Amino acid sequence: MVEYGGGISHGPAGQVGGGAGAHPVTDAHVDFFSSISHTINDVTHTVLAQPPEVLAIGIVLFFVGLIVLRRAF
Numbered sequence: 001m002v003e004y005g006g007g008i009s010h011g012p013a014g015q016v017g018g019g020a021g022a023h024p025v026t027d028a029h030v031d032f033f034s035s036i037s038h039t040i041n042d043v044t045h046t047v048l049a050q051p052p053e054v055l056a057i058g059i060v061l062f063f064v065g066l067i068v069l070r071r072a073f
Contacts, residue, residue, distance in 0.1 A: 047055070 047058075050058070
């Protein structure tokens with residue numbers, strides 16, 4: 001099995017477990033506002049990745065929505 005790579009998991013390389021380091025739950029720094037920036041980044045990327053026709057329709061719908069809101073109030 002060593003010829004096919006089966007021996008490496010039982011040899012010295014397989015014994016290195018990496019027990020030190022930060023604990024993923026208790027030592028993690030939570031930044032709640034990073035999710036907002038990731039969301040804005042994802043939305044911006046999604047909008048900019050659209051074809052020009054879809055962007056034009058979106059702009060028209062945005063202004064039609066503003067007109068409808070203005071008449072509603």
